[in-house]
Every structure is written in structure tokens, then in C-alpha cells.
Amino acid sequence: MVKAIMSLPKEQWFEYINAKTRSQVRVKSAAGPEGPIYVERKNPTKKGGAISKATLSSPMIWRIANAYAPNVPINFDRVLAGSYNTRSLLEALLAHTPEFYWCVPGRIELLNNSSEIKRGHKHIVWMPESPHENGVLIESKFGSDQAISEIPTQAIIYDSLAITKTLLPVEMDIDVKRRHLQIQIALLEIGNQLGFRTWIAHNDKGFMYGKKRVGELDGVIAKLSDERVLASYEEAKVAANLIDCIWFKNGRLMPAVMEVEQSTGVTSGLTRMKKFQDLGPRLADIRWVIVAADEDRAEVIRKANTLQFQSLNAKYFSYSAVEELYSLCKRRNLSNKAVNEEFLDCFMEPCLPALELQ
Structure with missing residues (x-):
């Protein structure tokens, strides 16, 4: 993942996946093959368009990397349990690399004894057999045609x-x-x-x-x-x-x-x-x-x-x-x-x- 992100065009600003979010991110450097990755972000619609620095930590990168299997969409918020305030930056950059696509798979909602497929949330899917052009954000029709039934997260409870x-x-x-x-x-x-x-x-x-x-x-x-x-x-x-x-x-x-x-x-x-x-x-x-x-x-x-x-x-x-x-x-x-x-x-x-x- 780090290698793929560091292969993105240098000094290019990349859009977030959510069209309503006007912020942009670009890669500056990485401390090693497992991160952390140092990036910059800005919002060109805000007055002055000030640039701020951010760090994509190695633990966050590892948690995402360990969640992936080919052709299986994952939701960053779910994998990271809503933690890491730079997760959207990692998501945006990864989605621009050749083997990753964004998608919105359906969400199977269970109500009483019936189920209904509703529009789901944004996911990123790894498709190593179908790389696209580097630096381009592309939606996967394959991923968006899927439907996900989410099971509750299993918590491990240890005594004191x-x-x-x-x-x-x-x-x-x-x-x-x-x-x-x-x-x-x-x-x-x-x-x-x-x-x-x-x-x-x-x-x-x-x-x-x-x-x-x-x-x-x-x-x-x-x-x-x-x-x-x-x-x-x-x-x-x-x-x-x-x-x-x-x-x-x-x-x-x-x-x-x-x-x-x-x-x-x-x-x-x-x-x-x-x-x-x-x-x-x-x-x-x-x-x-x-x-x-x-x-x-x-x-x-x-x-x-x-x-x-x-x-x-x-x-x-x-x-x-x-x-x-x-x-x-x-x-x-x-x-x-x-x-x-x-x-x-x-x-x-x-x-x-x-x-x-x-």
C-alpha cells in the first residue's frame, strides 16, 4: 500500500471520493516501506486555501492492509472503528492507485422477518487483476453491484x-x-x-x-x-x-x-x-x-x-x-x-x- 501511494504523481493534488468534500490531498514523503506517510491537504474553496500537514500512521495503514482480500469491498470507518482523523486522506490516496477502486455496494437491511437492499456506504475494493491508470479515481461497477450484510463486530473482553x-x-x-x-x-x-x-x-x-x-x-x-x-x-x-x-x-x-x-x-x-x-x-x-x-x-x-x-x-x-x-x-x-x-x-x-x- 505504501509503495502504491508513493508511486502516485508527485505534487499532484487528489480529490476526496465524496464529491461534496472540496478538500484535496497530496503525498510528500514516507518514512519507510510500512509508513508513516507524510501528506499535505488543503481546501481550495476556503479563503486563502491554506495548506496543512498530516501524517498517515503505520498502525492505521496496517489495520487497513490486514483487512483486505481481493475483490472484497471494505469500509474504512468500520475497519478503523471511526478512529484516526486522517483515515479519509488514506482512503482518497489509496483509491487513486491502480489496483484500488471505490464503490457503493448495497446494504442488506433486516427488519423483522424481511430484508431489503438499500443504498450502502462508500467502500474501497482491491482488484489486483484489473489495474487502472495511476492517479485516477474510478468507481468499480463490480463492487457497486454487490450487497453487504454486516454482522456485529465481535469484541474481546479481558478481565482486569x-x-x-x-x-x-x-x-x-x-x-x-x-x-x-x-x-x-x-x-x-x-x-x-x-x-x-x-x-x-x-x-x-x-x-x-x-x-x-x-x-x-x-x-x-x-x-x-x-x-x-x-x-x-x-x-x-x-x-x-x-x-x-x-x-x-x-x-x-x-x-x-x-x-x-x-x-x-x-x-x-x-x-x-x-x-x-x-x-x-x-x-x-x-x-x-x-x-x-x-x-x-x-x-x-x-x-x-x-x-x-x-x-x-x-x-x-x-x-x-x-x-x-x-x-x-x-x-x-x-x-x-x-x-x-x-x-x-x-x-x-x-x-x-x-x-x-x-
């Missing part, structure tokens, strides 16, 4: 986490640790639904979640020595002690070994998993997984492809994918009777092939 500075390393921020623990809790809950026992890093078990310590929650393994699969691997148990999350199954299998990278660099998590791999049992079908924020995808894939970590054949499990699976488990009461372990692979991205395809 009691975190104090005395429990944290000096350099760690409380909000950073809170997010790290929330993702661990989501992984634990997913594991419970799928019939796994879950190891949580020893140094995270003392935090309070709701009215219990994390180490006292249902499904959490008290001691690694309780797992038969590691019984003969004393050094591996030591290496696994600080790994954020490990799923165990039937005392004989480890479906996934996961490092949550919210506060430390990707390399440290890969290093811990690599050491555990070298010292632990040679089991088939272990998933070595880096769990990280959506905007950290490129960094995860780059680091996972370095020679020293390639034996892990690591997978990337984005925060949004974790919470999507967590929500699905809770809403549909998924269990290991309903889905098999391969179902997990739908939510995880292999890192090694991803680099080859870029």
Missing part, C-alpha cells in the same frame, strides 16, 4: 490485570506488559477450548487476572516436570521455563511453542525457541510460533528467515488472528471434537515461504 512496577523489569512499561499478558490469556483460552494443557512462562504466573493468579487459571500447567513428553529432558525443561506459551496434548505432543513479542525483540523469542528445539524431544508437527502485533509482520518474517533460525520453520501468529480465533472459540464453543489441529494453521502464516514470495 493487576500489574505493578514492582513486578516488572525497570525498563518495561505497564501498558506493554498488560497487552503481552492479554495475548497469553487468549492463547490459554484457545488451548482450553481445543483440549490442550498450557504452559505459561514462569515469571508471568504471579500476575493477577480477575480474582486469580495467572498460574492458578484453569488449564495452566504448574510444573513442566508434570509433562511426560519432557520427562527425560532436564535441560529442555530449563530452556522452556521462560517461553511465553507452550501447548501440550495427551502428555505426548506439543502442538505449538509460542513467544509473544510485545515487549522484547523478535530475536530473543526466536533464540529461546531455538534453544528449546535443540535440547528438547524431536517431535513431529511442533509449530514454532512468533506471536506479534500486526504491524510487526515484516520484522518477524525477516528475523525468522535468518540462517540460525531456519530450522524452526517458524510461523507468524498476528494479534488480530489470535483474537479472531479466541472470539470464534468463545462464540461457537469450538472443541477438539469439532476441529483438528490443522485448523490452527488457517490463522498462522508460515515465515519461510513468505519471504520467497515477496
Whole structure:
């Protein structure tokens, strides 16, 4: 997306999609391949037509990028939940790039037992197989002929986490640790639904979640020595002690070994998993997984492809994918009777092939 926007004609002013909005925007520069993007905007109908500067942040760009699939219209306001006051600038610029079109798909409105298709809202659709001229705003007839039935957004609700500075390393921020623990809790809950026992890093078990310590929650393994699969691997148990999350199954299998990278660099998590791999049992079908924020995808894939970590054949499990699976488990009461372990692979991205395809 950033590359496409930066390929727009330089110094050209672009109109917003809404004809009633007279403001215009142009691209100035980008800090990197993932943004942020620096732009200028003006309203030529206002006296003086003053130009102001604005920034399209990397998190906003990533949220939009992660929402896209080919030929599926998305509404920026809905994806961004109305946040980011520069979302209309990103929308306008993206719609002028060759692979993106604007459209107004119908909206299926349900009233009692009947439905009616009404005029919907503005959407942007990605059509990589049908590029148009660069710098031109074009409506997609394909997208506008579609109709969308919107389901309610699924919210993830976490209990309170009691975190104090005395429990944290000096350099760690409380909000950073809170997010790290929330993702661990989501992984634990997913594991419970799928019939796994879950190891949580020893140094995270003392935090309070709701009215219990994390180490006292249902499904959490008290001691690694309780797992038969590691019984003969004393050094591996030591290496696994600080790994954020490990799923165990039937005392004989480890479906996934996961490092949550919210506060430390990707390399440290890969290093811990690599050491555990070298010292632990040679089991088939272990998933070595880096769990990280959506905007950290490129960094995860780059680091996972370095020679020293390639034996892990690591997978990337984005925060949004974790919470999507967590929500699905809770809403549909998924269990290991309903889905098999391969179902997990739908939510995880292999890192090694991803680099080859870029």
C-alpha cells in the first residue's frame, strides 16, 4: 500500500471520493516501506486555501492492509472503528492507485422477518487483476453491484490485570506488559477450548487476572516436570521455563511453542525457541510460533528467515488472528471434537515461504 501511494504523481493534488468534500490531498514523503506517510491537504474553496500537514500512521495503514482480500469491498470507518482523523486522506490516496477502486455496494437491511437492499456506504475494493491508470479515481461497477450484510463486530473482553512496577523489569512499561499478558490469556483460552494443557512462562504466573493468579487459571500447567513428553529432558525443561506459551496434548505432543513479542525483540523469542528445539524431544508437527502485533509482520518474517533460525520453520501468529480465533472459540464453543489441529494453521502464516514470495 505504501509503495502504491508513493508511486502516485508527485505534487499532484487528489480529490476526496465524496464529491461534496472540496478538500484535496497530496503525498510528500514516507518514512519507510510500512509508513508513516507524510501528506499535505488543503481546501481550495476556503479563503486563502491554506495548506496543512498530516501524517498517515503505520498502525492505521496496517489495520487497513490486514483487512483486505481481493475483490472484497471494505469500509474504512468500520475497519478503523471511526478512529484516526486522517483515515479519509488514506482512503482518497489509496483509491487513486491502480489496483484500488471505490464503490457503493448495497446494504442488506433486516427488519423483522424481511430484508431489503438499500443504498450502502462508500467502500474501497482491491482488484489486483484489473489495474487502472495511476492517479485516477474510478468507481468499480463490480463492487457497486454487490450487497453487504454486516454482522456485529465481535469484541474481546479481558478481565482486569493487576500489574505493578514492582513486578516488572525497570525498563518495561505497564501498558506493554498488560497487552503481552492479554495475548497469553487468549492463547490459554484457545488451548482450553481445543483440549490442550498450557504452559505459561514462569515469571508471568504471579500476575493477577480477575480474582486469580495467572498460574492458578484453569488449564495452566504448574510444573513442566508434570509433562511426560519432557520427562527425560532436564535441560529442555530449563530452556522452556521462560517461553511465553507452550501447548501440550495427551502428555505426548506439543502442538505449538509460542513467544509473544510485545515487549522484547523478535530475536530473543526466536533464540529461546531455538534453544528449546535443540535440547528438547524431536517431535513431529511442533509449530514454532512468533506471536506479534500486526504491524510487526515484516520484522518477524525477516528475523525468522535468518540462517540460525531456519530450522524452526517458524510461523507468524498476528494479534488480530489470535483474537479472531479466541472470539470464534468463545462464540461457537469450538472443541477438539469439532476441529483438528490443522485448523490452527488457517490463522498462522508460515515465515519461510513468505519471504520467497515477496
